[in-house]
Amino acid sequence: MRTQLLLATAAIALLRAAVPVAAHHSFAAEFDAAKPFKLTGVVTKVEWQNPHTIFYLDITDEQTKKVTNWSFEMGSPNGLMRNGWTRNTLKIGDVATVEGSLARDGSPHGNARAVVLTSTGKRLFAASSQTEAQ
Amino acid sequence: MSSARRVALAAAIVFAALYTAWAQAPAARRPVEPAPRLTDGTPNLGRVAGEKGVWDVPYIQNMGMRIPGPDGRTAAERGTAAESGGRGGAKAEPDVPFLPWARGIYDYNSRNNSKYDPEGYCLPPGGPRMMATPYPMEIIQQPEHKRIFMVFEGATHIWREIYMDGRPHPQGDELNPTYLGHSVGRWDHDTLVVDVVGFNENTWLDYYGHPHTDLLHVVEKFTRPNKATLRYEVLIDDPGAYSRPWTVAWNIPWNTSGELTEYICQENNRYLQKLTDDFGQPVLGGP
Numbered sequence: 001m002r003t004q005l006l007l008a009t010a011a012i013a014l015l016r017a018a019v020p021v022a023a024h025h026s027f028a029a030e031f032d033a034a035k036p037f038k039l040t041g042v043v044t045k046v047e048w049q050n051p052h053t054i055f056y057l058d059i060t061d062e063q064t065k066k067v068t069n070w071s072f073e074m075g076s077p078n079g080l081m082r083n084g085w086t087r088n089t090l091k092i093g094d095v096a097t098v099e100g101s102l103a104r105d106g107s108p109h110g111n112a113r114a115v116v117l118t119s120t121g122k123r124l125f126a127a128s129s130q131t132e133a134q
Numbered sequence: 135m136s137s138a139r140r141v142a143l144a145a146a147i148v149f150a151a152l153y154t155a156w157a158q159a160p161a162a163r164r165p166v167e168p169a170p171r172l173t174d175g176t177p178n179l180g181r182v183a184g185e186k187g188v189w190d191v192p193y194i195q196n197m198g199m200r201i202p203g204p205d206g207r208t209a210a211e212r213g214t215a216a217e218s219g220g221r222g223g224a225k226a227e228p229d230v231p232f233l234p235w236a237r238g239i240y241d242y243n244s245r246n247n248s249k250y251d252p253e254g255y256c257l258p259p260g261g262p263r264m265m266a267t268p269y270p271m272e273i274i275q276q277p278e279h280k281r282i283f284m285v286f287e288g289a290t291h292i293w294r295e296i297y298m299d300g301r302p303h304p305q306g307d308e309l310n311p312t313y314l315g316h317s318v319g320r321w322d323h324d325t326l327v328v329d330v331v332g333f334n335e336n337t338w339l340d341y342y343g344h345p346h347t348d349l350l351h352v353v354e355k356f357t358r359p360n361k362a363t364l365r366y367e368v369l370i371d372d373p374g375a376y377s378r379p380w381t382v383a384w385n386i387p388w389n390t391s392g393e394l395t396e397y398i399c400q401e402n403n404r405y406l407q408k409l410t411d412d413f414g415q416p417v418l419g420g421p
Contacts, residue, residue, distance in 0.1 A: 025254030025405040026341075028247035050401040051256060078269075078287065078395040 025051075027101075027128075031111040035102040039110075040118070043094045044069060048087040050076045055090055057098065059108075072098050072112040075127020083125045094119065100128065169324075169358035172277065177324050177358050179273040179282075188392035189273070189364055191288070192384060194266035196342040198227035200382040202367075208383060221247070221342075229380070236345050236375040243343025246412075252337055255406040256399035258290045258313045260337030261330065261352050262368045262382065270392050273356075282319060282326070287394045296328050303331050311348050313337060326356040339370065347374030362388045 027033075041057030053074045060067050074080060077087070090096060095118040103109040112126040170178040181187045194200060199210045223244040224230065224237040232240060243250070253259050259267045269288020276282065280299035286292045296319040303309060303316050311334040319328040333350045353369040364386040371379035409417040 026248040026251055029249035029254075030405070047402065050397060051399040051403070051405075054402075054404075076397055076399075078397045081395070 027111065030103060031101040032104045033101050036099070037102050037110055038097065038099045039070065040095065040097040041070065043090050043092050043096060045092065046087075046090050048077055053077060053080060055112075057096065068108050070108040070110065072100065072110050072115075072126075074112050074115075079127035083127050085124055089124065090115070090117070098126075100126070167361035169361055172275065174277060176275070176277065176321060177326070178275065179326065179356060179358055179364065180275060181272075186391055186393055188270035188287075188389050188394060189386045190389045190392065191265055191268055191271050191286075191386055193268035193341075194384055195340060197262070197266070197340045197344055197370075197382045198230045198342070200384050201229045201380060202383050210384070221245075230344065231377040231380055233375055233377055239345045240343055243338070243345075248341055248343050249409070251341060251343065253289060253341070255409075256290055256403050257336060258292050260313045260333050261315065261339065261346070261350060262354070262366075262370065263337065263340055264289065264292070264294070264314070265354075265366050265368075265384075265386065266340055269397060270389065270394055271386075272394060285394065287397050290399050291397055303329070311335075315350075315352075324357060326354075328354040328356070330354065345375050346370075346372045349374035364388070 039057070039059050041059035043055060044058050045056040047054045053076065054071050055074070057070050057072065058067050059070050075083075077085075097116045097118065098110065098112045099114045100110045100112040103111075111128055113128045114123055115126055116123045170182045172178050200208045202208050203212070205212075221244045223241040224232050248254070253263070253267065258264075264284070264286055265271075267286070267288045269286065271287065272285045274283040274285065277298070280297070282296040282298055284294050284296070286294075292314065294314045294317060296317040298319050300320075301318060303318060309316060309332045311332055313334060313336065315330040316332040317328050317330045319326055321327070330352045331350075333346065333348055335346070335348050337346070338344060339346050350370070350372040352371065355365075355367040357365045357367075359365055365383065366386055367381060367383040369379050369381050370376065406418065411417050
């Protein structure tokens, strides 16, 4: 019990360390923090735009081998640049792993919290608007 | 306790200790510098010549958690109430003097997770929410022109002008309702006091959805107790939505290396394009 409490405290501290740098539309209305994901795929498109940069990955289902094109929402370019991004951080053909929360409507869409580029292993915070504990 | 649990416990303790040290280090390491002043002695709420710097406006989601108590501190500052996740609606906020309709609207906004937040459609924040939308901001004083500008990177890349020349607010129809209202300011010793009226009703007070009407009158007090801190205190006086005025307050930290960049929210406003109403119909209307 005590261990769990301490781990929970540490988890909260971690969440606090990732200060949101963008706030836009309601995160909770569109995404479900209770549905976290971690997905890896190949970049097919990057829309470096306000109010949200959106990038697309072709993700292959390991069992069915079916390929689905997913879209992931990040923060705005100003917030992303403060977190170490440039417009060329993700390029078409790159392999990347995304962590975040799934869309509530069940579509292949998610809010990205962090992105790891497979070629460099570098982990970048995605300037997500997710701050509300659910 | 199993060995795995012991390792986890030790890791958690080490992490918590490191985090605490990290979180407290900047305050402990950096001496508190006094607030700078302009040549005439007025507090300088902006940069010192030759230096960079912006105010890192915090993300204040729920102003109901920012009401100072008898000790001057808010529930959020005392750590007695979480800023996030506390979607308890009006009944969880006994210190907010809602009128019945405002209570109903606030509960509705709480239930639908602020789905219809106007700032989510790239409309500007109105009133005190400018100081609660988490993007950098600068205050530029022009005493020779008797005016002060506040320039906001966030929301919709907005700026406001505060008239310091002693003029009154326009009266009657001369007062055109706008998003940011009509601001007149004065110095009360070291406090910049700004009186604002003339708001339209297209904004919310905060992300959680406290409503307001066009009767909204706010009195903002800006102080810089030291170089690193801007204290923001604002009286919310809206007899159309609240039974009495209420005050909220928070600190805005100075970022010594910050500069404003561009943020044009309207560029690719997909949220509004996709938004449906409570009956599943597109908010923007059909073909």
